[in-house]
Amino acid sequence: MRKKKIFLGAYVNINNAQNINCKSLASYLDKEKYVIKTLKVSLKEYQKLNSEISYITVYKSIYILSNFFAFLYGIMWSDLSYLPKHHSTPILVLKIAKIFNKKVFTTIEGNICDLKYKSMIDSFGSKQKMLKYFSLIPNIYGITNHISSNTDCGIQLNKKPLFLGVDRKIFTNKRKIKKLRNIIFIGSLIKRKRIIELIDIAKEFDDLNFHIIGSGPLKSDILKYSSKNVILYDHINNSEISNILINMDLNILLSKSEGFPKVILEAAAASVPSIVYNNYGMQDIIQTNHNGFVLKNKKEVIKKIHELIRSPKLLHDNSIAAYELSKEFDWNIQIKKWELEIDSLL
Structure with a gap:
């Protein structure tokens, strides 16, 4: 049976919670079932990376252009893409993915709607911009029961959370x-x-x-x-x-x-x-x-x-x-x- 191609849309050689989670996913996903591609950022210093994984390089010197084509290539190559970095994933790439019926999913890892605290509405700049972005992703999961059950501002989350792990x-x-x-x-x-x-x-x-x-x-x-x-x-x-x-x-x-x-x-x-x-x-x-x-x-x-x-x-x-x-x-x-x-x- 053909292995399924999974694209993980994060920069696994940069220390950040979402990047580290994708690095762990790339390491732990069953290589007998899946072929994995993910992203790395071009850095001057040498970094040892997992040889079982394929990497798409994002070049810092031409970040906007390079990042766009890296995400586009990863999504178009894959059978399924996981896209946790909402402010790094180009919205135009998501529109292209939708046209070509490419399968994508994401997780939400923080406060979405409660304006008493820092929320995703704040980070997107407006509720309208946030809803526009997530309308392009059909499969959305919270990472806790609290997130999954406390979203009342228009984003439809899967009722069952998708918990992250620890290495x-x-x-x-x-x-x-x-x-x-x-x-x-x-x-x-x-x-x-x-x-x-x-x-x-x-x-x-x-x-x-x-x-x-x-x-x-x-x-x-x-x-x-x-x-x-x-x-x-x-x-x-x-x-x-x-x-x-x-x-x-x-x-x-x-x-x-x-x-x-x-x-x-x-x-x-x-x-x-x-x-x-x-x-x-x-x-x-x-x-x-x-x-x-x-x-x-x-x-x-x-x-x-x-x-x-x-x-x-x-x-x-x-x-x-x-x-x-x-x-x-x-x-x-x-x-x-x-x-x-x-x-x-x-």
Whole structure:
């Protein structure tokens, strides 16, 4: 039987959540059933890539033209295309795909309609532009139950979410869990991540270290307002994060507008539980005081950190359970669900 041709529309040699997810999909999809093509960006430095995958190069020097033809070639070559990067996928290519009846699907990984927080309407510039784009993609999945069931602005999502996975083999859970010493944040240094709120929380805990990994426009504010117990890292490759997580005790993410943050699963794979807010459905994934902590506000976060300082056992138990949570989202398990969905679309 002929292998099915799958195009993954992301740049797998650039560190970004969607790119990393497509890199994992390319690695885990069954090569006995599928032939995979994906994208890579031309870079000066050498990068080792998966030899089982074919790559279409996007050239930075002529990005707009090169990106257009890379997506066009990938979609026209494929039996089915997965297109998660909504602002990189040229809308003209989607129109051409529709004319030629090419099969495409996508996932939505964040807040779509709730204008109280950063939404996809904001990122597209208007609701009309957003709806125009997604009208060209017939198969759309949320990545959590919350996203799939909380869309009321005209985009028709599949009722069943398509969960992303974590590449657990990269991480280790051999760290010794004694007491709370090191708290980590991994993400973009932007307003939506509420990083200044984290800086304020750090000032409440002189005996704890707060590690911040990321880049973005708020870096100078962090350097200006941080207390001495805040450690801001320079650029860290994704491959180095697993080594840093070995020495961390708690992951913290204070954004109120997310999808399913990849860092929660990556931290869990290293036996590091997370504190998150309850605005985007994480209570469907994390059970508070069992495998992490889903809280309402800054006051609750400070109270919970004090509790974890007083109770090393609570931290220990949640760390063990967080690791068990990561097993449920191992790509070895999730890829079977993706393959079932891919086969149903072909």
